[in-house]
Amino acid sequence: MKTTVNNTYIIQDPGGEMVLMTLRHERKTCISNFMIGSAMTWKEAQKIGWKCIKVNVNFEIV
Numbered sequence: 001m002k003t004t005v006n007n008t009y010i011i012q013d014p015g016g017e018m019v020l021m022t023l024r025h026e027r028k029t030c031i032s033n034f035m036i037g038s039a040m041t042w043k044e045a046q047k048i049g050w051k052c053i054k055v056n057v058n059f060e061i062v
Contacts (some may be wrong), residue, residue: 005057014049026054 009030011022024030031042031052038045 001061005059008055008057009052010055012051014054018055023057024038027054 007025007030009022009024009027011030011034013021014017022030022034024033025035033049035042035045
């Protein structure tokens with residue numbers, strides 16, 4: 001069985017890898033979850049290449 005979750009947000013690091021723990025339905029929740037414990041602001045993180053991108057996630061039960 002396959003399920004698709006549309007319009008989900010995730011943080012992408014400067015190297016292009018996705019940070020799976022940040023997968024959220026709202027952009028602001030995704031960013032705030034990523035920034036917990038950080039000394040940087042989101043604007044500073046963006047300047048060095050971090051991104052919050054919209055994705056569609058496909059789950060398959062095997």
